[in-house]
Amino acid sequence: MSRIGKNPVTVPAAVTLTQSGQAITVKGPKGELSFTLPDAVTGNLDGDTFTVSPVEGNKNAKAMWGMARTMVLNMVEGVTNGFKKDLELRGVGYRAQMNGKDLTMQLGFSHDVHYPAPEGITISSSKPTLISVEGIDKQKVGQVAAEIRSFRKPEPYKGKGVRYVGEFVRQKEGKKK
Template structure:
C-alpha cells in the first residue's frame, strides 16, 4: 500500500482544479498545467481535496498510485510557487551570461556554448559563475538544468565543470611519482 498515494491533495485558494474523466487541469497565478491519470488509478475531487485511488484489479495500479498523486501535487505547487534549480560554474575562465533570452557560457572549449531554453522556462545568470533555471513544470526545469550541466560535467580531479548548488563531487587523488 502506497503511503504517498493515500494522502489527499489539498487545493489552495487561488488555484482552480478541473477534472474531466481521467484528465486533470490545474490553473493558478503562475500558469496552467494538465495531466492525464493512468487507467490504473482514478481521481475524486470534492471539498477542495483530490483523492487518488487504485482501480480494482488493475495490473500495475499500486505502481501508478503514488506517481499519479505526486504528479498532481507537483502541478499544484508549480502553478502557485514554481520550481527553481541553481547551477554553479567552477573553473578558471568558466563564465555564463545572458544574450537576450539565450544563455551563453564559456566552459573551456574553443567556442562559446549557447543554450536557448524551451517555452515556459526562464534562465537567469545573476553572477558570472551561477545560473538559475525556473519554471512551473518540475520535470522540465530538472531536464533543462541537466542539459546545461551536461555541457561540462564536473570532473573528479580538479572539480571543474557545471554542478548543481550543493552537489558534492568526490575528488580523486592524482597520479604519484
C-alpha cells in the same frame, strides 16, 4: 499499499483544479498545467482535496498510484510557487551570460556553448558563475538543468565543470610520483 498515493492533495484557495474524466487541469497565479491520469488509477475531487485511488484488479495500479498523486501535487505546487534549480560553474575562465533569452557559456572549449531557453522556462544568470532555471513544470525545470549540466559535468580530479548548487563532488587523488 502506496504510502504516498493514499495521502490527499490539498488545493489552495488561489488554485482551481478541474477534472474531466482522467484529464486534470490546474490553474493558478503562475500559469496553467494539465495531466492525464493513467487508466490504472482514478481521481476524486472533493471540495479542496484531491485523492487518487487505484483501480481494482489492475496490475499497474500499485505502480501508478503514488506517481499520479505526486504529479498532481507538483502541478499544484508549480502553479502556486514555481520551481527553481541553481547551477554553478567552477573552473578558470568558466562563465555564463544571457543573450536575450539564450544562455551563452564559456566552458573551456574552443567555442562558446549556446543554449536557447525552451517554452515556459526562464533562465537567468545573476553572476557570471551562477545560473538559475525557473518554471512551473518540475520535470521541465529539472530536464533543462540536467541538459545545461551535461555540457561540462564536474570532473573528479579538480572539480571543474557545471554542478548543482550544494552538489558534492568527491575528489579523487591524483597521480603520485
